[in-house]
Amino acid sequence: MSNGQEFINNYNQGTEYAQGFVTDVETIDVPKGLSEEVVKFISKQKKEPKWMLEWRLKAFERLQSMKEPDWQKPKYPKIDYQDLYYYSAPKSLQDQPKSLDEIDPEIRKTYDKLGIPLLEQKRLSGIAVDAVFDSVSVATTFKEKLGEIGVIFCSISEATREHPELVKKYLGSVIPMSDHFFATLNSAVFTDGSFVYIPPGVRCPMELSTYFRINASNTGQFERTLIIADKGSYVSYLEGCTAPMRDENQLHAANVELVALDDAEIKYSTVQNWYPGDKDGKGGIYNFVTKRGACRGKNSKISWTQVETGSAITWKYPSCILQGDNSQGEFYSVAITNNYQKADTGTKMIHLGKNTRSKIISKGISAGHADNTYRGMVSIHPKATGAKNFTQCDSLLVGNKCGAHTIPYIENKNASSEIEHEATTSKIGEDQLFYCRQRGLNQEEAVSLIVNGFCKEVLQQLPMEFAVEAQKLVGISLEGSVG
Amino acid sequence: MENYENIKVNFDSFIQSLKSNADDIEFRKKSFNHFLTNGFPKAKDEEWKYSPLTKDLNKFLSVEFGKSTEQNFPEELKENYDHYPIIFIDGNLQLENVQENGLKIVKNEKFLKSVKKEGTNPVLNFTNAFADEGYLIEVEPNTIISKPIVVYNFYSKNFSSNFVSAKNFILINESSEITIFEKNIYNSDQEYLITSNTEVFLAKNSKLKKYNVNEENKHSTIFNFTKANLDEGSELEHFTFSKNINSCRDETIVNLNGKNSFASVSGIQSLLDNNNHEIKLIINHNEEFTESSQFIKSALHDSSTAAFQGKIFVDSQAQKTDGYQLSRALLLSDKARFFSKPELEIYADDVKCSHGSSSGSIDNESIFYLRSRGIDETDAKEMMIKGFLAEVIDKLKDDRFKKIFFSKLGHDSENV
Numbered sequence: 001m002s003n004g005q006e007f008i009n010n011y012n013q014g015t016e017y018a019q020g021f022v023t024d025v026e027t028i029d030v031p032k033g034l035s036e037e038v039v040k041f042i043s044k045q046k047k048e049p050k051w052m053l054e055w056r057l058k059a060f061e062r063l064q065s066m067k068e069p070d071w072q073k074p075k076y077p078k079i080d081y082q083d084l085y086y087y088s089a090p091k092s093l094q095d096q097p098k099s100l101d102e103i104d105p106e107i108r109k110t111y112d113k114l115g116i117p118l119l120e121q122k123r124l125s126g127i128a129v130d131a132v133f134d135s136v137s138v139a140t141t142f143k144e145k146l147g148e149i150g151v152i153f154c155s156i157s158e159a160t161r162e163h164p165e166l167v168k169k170y171l172g173s174v175i176p177m178s179d180h181f182f183a184t185l186n187s188a189v190f191t192d193g194s195f196v197y198i199p200p201g202v203r204c205p206m207e208l209s210t211y212f213r214i215n216a217s218n219t220g221q222f223e224r225t226l227i228i229a230d231k232g233s234y235v236s237y238l239e240g241c242t243a244p245m246r247d248e249n250q251l252h253a254a255n256v257e258l259v260a261l262d263d264a265e266i267k268y269s270t271v272q273n274w275y276p277g278d279k280d281g282k283g284g285i286y287n288f289v290t291k292r293g294a295c296r297g298k299n300s301k302i303s304w305t306q307v308e309t310g311s312a313i314t315w316k317y318p319s320c321i322l323q324g325d326n327s328q329g330e331f332y333s334v335a336i337t338n339n340y341q342k343a344d345t346g347t348k349m350i351h352l353g354k355n356t357r358s359k360i361i362s363k364g365i366s367a368g369h370a371d372n373t374y375r376g377m378v379s380i381h382p383k384a385t386g387a388k389n390f391t392q393c394d395s396l397l398v399g400n401k402c403g404a405h406t407i408p409y410i411e412n413k414n415a416s417s418e419i420e421h422e423a424t425t426s427k428i429g430e431d432q433l434f435y436c437r438q439r440g441l442n443q444e445e446a447v448s449l450i451v452n453g454f455c456k457e458v459l460q461q462l463p464m465e466f467a468v469e470a471q472k473l474v475g476i477s478l479e480g481s482v483g
Numbered sequence: 484m485e486n487y488e489n490i491k492v493n494f495d496s497f498i499q500s501l502k503s504n505a506d507d508i509e510f511r512k513k514s515f516n517h518f519l520t521n522g523f524p525k526a527k528d529e530e531w532k533y534s535p536l537t538k539d540l541n542k543f544l545s546v547e548f549g550k551s552t553e554q555n556f557p558e559e560l561k562e563n564y565d566h567y568p569i570i571f572i573d574g575n576l577q578l579e580n581v582q583e584n585g586l587k588i589v590k591n592e593k594f595l596k597s598v599k600k601e602g603t604n605p606v607l608n609f610t611n612a613f614a615d616e617g618y619l620i621e622v623e624p625n626t627i628i629s630k631p632i633v634v635y636n637f638y639s640k641n642f643s644s645n646f647v648s649a650k651n652f653i654l655i656n657e658s659s660e661i662t663i664f665e666k667n668i669y670n671s672d673q674e675y676l677i678t679s680n681t682e683v684f685l686a687k688n689s690k691l692k693k694y695n696v697n698e699e700n701k702h703s704t705i706f707n708f709t710k711a712n713l714d715e716g717s718e719l720e721h722f723t724f725s726k727n728i729n730s731c732r733d734e735t736i737v738n739l740n741g742k743n744s745f746a747s748v749s750g751i752q753s754l755l756d757n758n759n760h761e762i763k764l765i766i767n768h769n770e771e772f773t774e775s776s777q778f779i780k781s782a783l784h785d786s787s788t789a790a791f792q793g794k795i796f797v798d799s800q801a802q803k804t805d806g807y808q809l810s811r812a813l814l815l816s817d818k819a820r821f822f823s824k825p826e827l828e829i830y831a832d833d834v835k836c837s838h839g840s841s842s843g844s845i846d847n848e849s850i851f852y853l854r855s856r857g858i859d860e861t862d863a864k865e866m867m868i869k870g871f872l873a874e875v876i877d878k879l880k881d882d883r884f885k886k887i888f889f890s891k892l893g894h895d896s897e898n899v
Contacts, residue, residue, distance in 0.1 A: 071529065382817070397832035400799045406827040409532075410840055415814035418843035425829050425836040 033082040036060060039188050042087050046157040046191075049164060055177070059187035062178045069181055073373045073405065074313045074342030076286060079251060086189045086222070146206075150199040151235075153208055156224050159195035166197055170228055174257040174294045174321070182253040183290045186222045190255065193223035198233035198264070207463050209238040223254040229264035231297065236267040238466055252311075254289045262297030262324065267305070269462050271470050274310035281340025281369070284312025291318035295327035295353075303330040304347065305461040307470045309477040312341060317375065319348035322356035322384075329358040332458040334470075336451075336477045337370030337402070346376035346393075346408075351384040351417070360391040363455045367398035367478060377409040380417045387417040395425040396454055398447075398478070448475035487522060489545035497548065497613060515612035518605050533790035533822040535759030536606065539704040539730040543676040546613070546646035551575065553639035560668055562633050564883070569618050569634045574647035576616050585626030585659070591617035591652050606706045606732075610678040614650035617679075620663065624656040624686075631883075634665040642671055651681040655689040655717075662692040662881060667700065675703040682710050685717035687741065693719070694884050696891070697733075698726040701756070705731040715741030720880055723750040724888055725760050734763040739773035739801075749778040749879075751872050753892075754787035754819075761790040768801040768834075775805070777838075780875050781812040782868050783819035794826040795836055802831050808838035813845060813871055815864075869893060 031038070039060050043053040068079075146153050152163060160167050177187045198204055229235050239256075252274070258266050268291075277284025287310075293302035304318040314337075320329030331347035349358035358378065366372040374393045395404035406423045428450050436446035452459065452474055459470055494515050498508060523540040524531035531537050551573035561568065569588060570577045581588050602608065622628060638647075655661060667677075685691055697705070705728070711719050723733055737746045752760050766775045781789040795806035812821040825838040845867050853863035869892055876888045 395827070395829070397829065397834075400802065400831050400833075402832070403828070403830045405829065406825075406838070408823075408825060408840070410821075410823040410825075410842070412812070412814060412821045412842040415817050415819060415844045417814075419841060421823075421825065421838075421840040423825070423827060423838050425827055425834060427832040427834070 032085055034084070034086060034185075034189070038086050042189060042191060045087060046160070048157065048160050051164070051168065052160045055172070056188050059177045059184050060189075063181070063184045063188055066178070066181045066184055072315055073344045073375075074315065074371060076313055079286075081185075084251065087191055146204075149202055149205070151202060151204055152195065152197040154195055156190070156193045156195045156226060159226070163195070163197070166228065167195070167226070170226055170257065170259055171224075172257075174259060174292045175255050175290055179290065182288050183255055186224060186253050186255045186290070190222045190224035193225040193254070194227075194237075195225075196227040196235060196237065198229045198235045200231040200233060202230075202233045204233070204235040207236045207238055221250070221252045221254065223256075225254070225256040226259075227257070227266055227268070228259045229261065229266045229300075231261045232263040234265045234267075236463060237269070238463060239268070239270045239272075251286045252288065254291075256289070256291040256318075258291075258293035258302055260293065260295050260297060260300035260302050260327075263299045264297060265301040265303075266293065267303045268293070268318070269466055270304075270306040270308075271462075271466055271473065272306065272308045272310050272314070273473055275312075276310050276339065276341045277312040279339050281312070284341070285310065287311035287314045287316065289316040291316060292321065293319065293329070294321045295324050295329060295356075297327070298324045298353075299326045300324050301328040301330070303328075303332070303461070305332040305458065306334070306345075307459070307462070307466075307473065308333070308335040308343060308345060309473045311343075314341075314343040314345055317346050317348055319350070320358065321350045321352065322358065322387075323352045324356075325353040326355045326357075327353055328356070331358075331360045331362070331376075332461045333362045334365070334455045334458045334474070335363070335372055335374075336365045336474060337367070337372045338477055339368040339370060341368075341370045343371070344373040344375055346374045348377040349379070349389060351378075351380040351387040351389070353384060355386040356384055357387070358389045360389070360393070361457050362391075362393040363458055364393070364395045364404055365398070365451060365454070365478070366395065366402040366404045369401045371403040371405070373405040373407060374423075375407045377411070378419055378421070379409075379411040380414050380419065382413045384414055385416045387414060389417075389419045389421075391419075391421040393421075393423040394454070395423070396451065397425065397427050444475075444478075447478055451475075451478060486544060487519060491519075493546050494612065501615070511612045514608040517603075518608040518612060521605055523609075524605050530604075530763075532824070533792065534732050534761050534763075535730040535788070535790075536704060536706060536732050536761075539759075540606070540676070542674060542704065543645065546676060547644035548574075548613070548615075548646055550644045551639065551642045553641040556635065556637055560635070560637070562664075564631075566631050566633045566664075569620075569632060571616070571634070571636045571647075571649065573637070573639055573642040574616055574649065576618060578618075583628065583630075585623035586628050586661075587619070587621040587623075588632070589619050591619040591650060604708070604734075606678060607680060607708050610648050610650070610680045610706070610708065613646070614648040614678070614680060616648075617650040617652065619652045619654075620661070621654045622656055622659040622661050622689075624658060626656075626659045628659070628661040631662040631664050634663065636665070636667045636677075638667075638669045638671045638675065640671050642673065642675075645674060646676045647678075649679045651679065653681065653683045653691065653693075655683075655685050655691050657686045658688045659686075660690040662694070662884070664694045664696075664884065666696040667698070669700045669703070672702055677703055678706040678708075680708045680710075683712065683719070685711065685713045685719060685744075687714045688716040689714075690718045691720070692879075692881050692884075693721050694879075694881075694888075695723045695733075696888075697723065697728055697731065698891075700727070701729050703729060706734070707732070708734045710736045710738070711746070712738045712740055713744040713746060716743045717741065718744070719746045719748075721746070721748045722875075722879055722888075723762070724891060725751065726753040726891070727755050728758055728760050730759050732761045732763065736765045736767070737775065738767045738769060739775060740769050742770050742772045743774075744770070745774045747776045747778075747878075749776075749875050750780075751875050751888075751892075752779070752781040752783075752789045753872060754781070754789055755784045756787065757785070758787040759790075760788075762792070764791075764793040766793075766795050766806065768795070768797045768804045768806060770798075770801055772803045773801060773805075775807065777808040777810075778875055778878065779810040780872050781810075781821060782815060782872055783812060783821060784815045786816070786818040788820040788822070790822040790824075791840070792824045792826070793838070794828065795838070797829040797831050797834050797836065799830040802833040804831065804834040804836070806834070806836040810840045811871075812842040813868065814842060815844070815868070
């Protein structure tokens, strides 16, 4: 057998999950199950105003008549929504910590292992962290500094209390409450998440960042993130996700809404490294996330960058609704699946305004027994004269037990628009490997180098701190896997 | 839910009129029941997402079979070169005697009564339940048929019912070759539902060129289904020329079952008015060293809509496979629409597969170039459109039919 074959065999062995540990923190849980009482309980715990509770209850009511979608490629065993916990908050947070020193040492340790710069922040002063630990904001840093220039960066529950006019105006305006099953579920039971508001003309001086983490077993995480960039403003937002090792599948159904007004720009970057299940496909996170951005204003821009290496099933389509004239949408994605992981991800670019532009670059890498699907839509509406889209989806296959699929929907309803779509599927060339090995790299280093090269276009889009982590993740995800 | 009571009555009386064996009747009943479970396809069915048929099939909630008084096919409509004709007049097959060694053209008795499998495609099941006419072409091993076969589907003025359905069978044995040209001629303004199911088998090292022309029909709803199975070393060239067609879905499934088999499926859509034409292609690479190519071009005038749904499937066995797919569309009016869903589903790693899809308007710079050389705008546009579509024809292997298609396009073949 060739060297390559041997490598393929090695590749499929998989690596252990470095972030698989459980923090032992007391948590308050509501009784299992989904009911009106649970929705009320969550709202009460969050000390939410009445209108927020009413909004949640309305969503809950809608949910009763909705069905879980089943058109996606990765199938999963039926989720028993009555068997999940919908709220759990670290107990020591009953009294919100006033400073970093007040944070539960156990939680601090967890973050240290993950390398979140909560402690490092004084040195790495470029990042403000809003760390979400099982649903409640652990600490929001740099808030004051941001406050000076008018930037609001806080947890969404705080925002419902402190800035109700903004939340009322924008919550659910991009992802309507009854958009689809998981979005509605989130609307009813969302626990926490980040809220960002950038006032007109302000360029946010630092990268805003949230680290999500699922801790308690059997707790669905339902974050809600809302980012509003007012006229002429700019913000770059980072989201990173890791979760400890668990055998039961955990559901994660977040909603992320972005709103960009005239001349505003939002850059949203995600590195998702949740527990993908073990080598035999047991356990792992179900990552069913709804992310949508609306370019409401003229000349606005929304850019999604995602590196998806974790989760048993990733099912999400960060999308852009290009309403404003001359607005732009971008989507850069790397999705790596190994072992029994499954990903069904892509984007939707809905062109409504004149001269709108969109660009989609998607790189899918599939190894082991994994399935990787790009599913996307480009829709140019009759009024979107002069619209342009360019889409490129490349897939890389490692081994012959995995799958790579491309399912684009292209709808052109305007004669003055241009749509281009390209997709390729290939494997890591023997000659490329040979070249790298000849120069003294071992097989794994060579694969990591080649795959990183394959993803370069996307990784380049990430802010520096993330790019380094993402490059490492690309290597780690494919370790012991193939060639 | 639509009311299918009338169709049920139609089906029952059709079954009673059949002089057929019990197996055949049972198959038809199964197919029909399968059809009834979901009825005609809806726009929300993923497989029929962009199909015009989801709207137009509902005009046929009562069907009546090919009742016609027409007996004669006008000689002047025949092609002016030497060929073997197969003629359907209003859905009824008329065969001429064929005197060539190794070629058999008969009424498709055997195949009509032999298929035992019903699938999930509702319109195909509908076709299988009703189809009672069709040809069978068989080429014996090691035979190269010199003359092309021309299939005429003729619809006369004397055709009073609204439904025609055929089931055809083409078997090319080892190392044989044949060219089949199928054309539809509409002499009637009535609304018809026309469905067909053609099954093709290509044995080792055989070759089939199958060309279809479907043009000038403003009234009918058409569903053409072709399934081709290719053995080792065999080659299929399938081309469809659609022009000014009211409502049509051309569905083709190719199974590359043998090593080194090759399939090229291409098409042109030239649509006007409210035309709505959909091409659905699935190419299954089931074996190593197989190759396929899909190439579709569409020119969309007025309020026409074109849809292309192409898929390349590569089995985990099918290493060293090449799959290529390209669909391009020109939108020539603000009301024209183009929908495309070019899919790849790949389970083998040592493959080269790519697809491309683009749509847009005519390049203004090219028009400017032509105009600066004294060609007026209308002619310049015409020229661009013809040149755009001609590229698909240019890739065909049969010189005679290349010329025929070029002239249909109004394109000067000498200058290509």
